[in-house]
Amino acid sequence: MEDTLTAYDDGPAVEMAIAVDLLRRALWAAPVLIAAFGAIWGLNGAISTAYAVGLVTLNFLVAAAMLAWTARISLTLMMASAMFGYLVRLGLIFVAVWLVRDAGWVELVPMCLAIVITHLGLLFWEMRYVSATLAFPGLKPATKGS
């Protein structure tokens, strides 16, 4: 067993691959969610939903970048970045919502709903893909030319 303080993982940054995959799925799902919430809460609801979707995808990208970067340095540093990154990102989401809470275009209910729905929806969508490729590696989609 290696020492986790000095051990590092210089393999491919799988977190970034997942986060980019989540971003790609968000680009597909966001128009549907924005249109649905826009139909209920109007233009302000649509803008607030778009803001929430952007916030969630940015949160995924920042988390992935931090983990991928620190994993190349030390596994212990990766653990620390996961813990403190969680606190920092939660604080940043709070600040991002708090700063715009009184803006004219903000509808808090669709924004909050969109945060939870987008976060969980994208994760379940991605989990289906990941669990299928882990369980049946032969079914993994091949890239062109391979």
Place this chain on the structure above:
Amino acid sequence: MSVLPTLGTIAQAAQEGGLTAAELKNNNAATGAGLAYGLAAIGPGIGIGYLVGQSVQAMARQPESAGTVRTTMFLGIAFTEALALIGFVVFILLKFA
């Protein structure tokens, strides 16, 4: 059993102190919102710490499976974080909506 009389006593004390019903409601909403956000962040904090700790141990034991472990770890972190986000949403709705 003693909760209702206690709340009544607080309300009476608040009225004697010059607080209106609306101010009292706002105070209670702020307290509830703070508790919702704070308590909702504790569970995921413990969960993420445990999850990442076990993942790092797994990677140290079997470096060849690090890619698989990191994949499931990242998804696990994101799922655990969803609990904190739900607490955050409750906080925002109680405090600002």
